[in-house]
Amino acid sequence: MAEKTPSRAVTIKDVAAAANVSRATAARALNSYGYVGEAAALRVAEAAARLGYRGNRVAQALRQGQMPIVGFVPGDIQNPFFAHIAHDIDFELRRSRHSLLIASSEEDLKQEQELLDSLCALNVRGLIVAPASAVGNDHLIRIAEEGMPLVLIDRAVTGVPCDVISVDNDNGAYEAVSYLIGNGHQRIGVIHDDSRIVTAQERLTGYRRALTDSGLAVEPRLMAVSQSTVEHAIDATIRLFSQPNRPTALFTLDSLMTTGALLALRSMGLSVPQDISLVGFDDFDLATFTDPQITVVSQPVGQIGPLAVRMMLDRIAGDDSAPRHTRFPTRLIVRGSVSRLTERSKTHP
Known part of the structure; x- marks a missing residue:
């Protein structure tokens, strides 16, 4: 005698086909969310009962607010x-x-x-x-x-x-850039995310405010746009430091950008802080594993x-x-990635 094959569980797709509605309509009717017309809801209920549909109890509990x-x-x-x-x-x-x-x-x-x-x-x-x-x-x-x-x-x-x-992103960035200025840097580059993200806007505002308050111009050529990924930050850093009269210092707006900047500078044969001083927003593990360790704005x-x-x-x-x-508030953690510029190095990068 042949073994009886277990019956397949009835799915929402089966109920939808039997009720002649879309799967989305069947799901809404069976799980009580969204709008479903009265006639369609009745057809779905009848089809589910006829086919023996047993819904996902976990999903139902979620939708009924029964699970924390x-x-x-x-x-x-x-x-x-x-x-x-x-x-x-x-x-x-x-x-x-x-x-x-x-x-x-x-x-x-x-x-x-x-x-x-x-x-x-x-x-x-x-x-x-x-x-x-x-x-x-x-x-x-x-x-x-x-x-x-x-x-x-x-x-x-x-x-x-x-x-x-x-x-306090604005003041955190302001303190970081002011620290670079206090160490003699005037050409301070920034890698930023030119987006609608509030934190990026606030940190860029702090960068600009620190320059302006110190009597320095905000120069578009010192500002490189990058998405918040290591790969994009590498490209942005290379663009920024491939130009004549490059920055003497760099401020990055998050830890992924800082990582990308470090990799890019190394690939270009530039040393931190001998050739370029670096401050990043946000502390992260790599910042203390590098030599020198990276000065950061800590959240x-x-x-x-x-x-x-x-x-x-x-x-x-x-x-x-x-x-x-x-x-x-934020906190500036001073480590070893910023050097003090002499008058000669300010004019001869």
């Missing part, structure tokens, strides 16, 4: 800054019996909007977000006004009524994740007080 899950949308999870924060958020949430869903926006505003819509459809308990842009944040305003607990980290944006944790990264979770859990517990804004 918080969503985190960083700019780029490959950036050590966000990787550190993600680790801390996960650790703190698990202590309170919550779980974490992470989805990187890759610094793309449209992708951020789509990810947040998906997380809201899953009915997560709250959202922690590093906004990809200083503008176009209607989706964040809507999420906050609808009552979803929302904490913005790293980047404060105007008009979103929620808790915010940021860093209190270890405090951001735990504070974000505390704020989030307060809101989940029902705290409806006014939005809170915590802005951490």
Whole structure:
């Protein structure tokens, strides 16, 4: 006698075909999110009952808000800054019996909007977000006004009524560039991300302000645009230092750019700090493994994740007080990557 073949589990695709609707419509009807017309919803329910469809209980619990899950949308999870924060958020949430869903926006505003819509459809308990842009944040305003607990980290944006944790990027960059100026540097290059990201804008503002306050011109030829990746920073550094009368010092706006700059300078046969002085924004492991060690603007990264979770859990517990804004100061850590220029070296790079 032939062995009986086990019956295949009924899927949403099967239910959709039997009800003559799209899979998306069937999913909305079965999981109770989004709009579905009354007639279509009835056909889906009848088809599911007839076929013996058993839904994904975990997905249903998510959508009904029965599972303690918080969503985190960083700019780029490959950036050590966000990787550190993600680790801390996960650790703190698990202590309170919550779980974490992470989805990187890759610094793309449209992708951020789509990810947040998906997380809201899953009915997560709250959202922690590093906004990809200083503008176009209607989706964040809507999420906050609808009552979803929302904490913005790293980047404060105007008009979103929620808790915010940021860093004093402007003054951190100002202190770094002023330190270079104090060591005799006047041709100070910068590698920056010419984007809508708030942190990049604030750090570039600090760079410009330090030059202006010292009576130095802000020269476009000393400013190289790079995406926040090692590869792009390598290309930007080579462009910057291949020109005549090159900079004597370089300021980079994040750790990935600093890494790229170091690799590029080495490939060009330029030594730090003998040929080029270097200061980077954001401390990172490589900064202390190099010889010399790199002078950096340090952020209190270890405090951001735990504070974000505390704020989030307060809101989940029902705290409806006014939005809170915590802005951490930065700290310039002086190491060995900056040399003092003599009058001769100022004119003979």
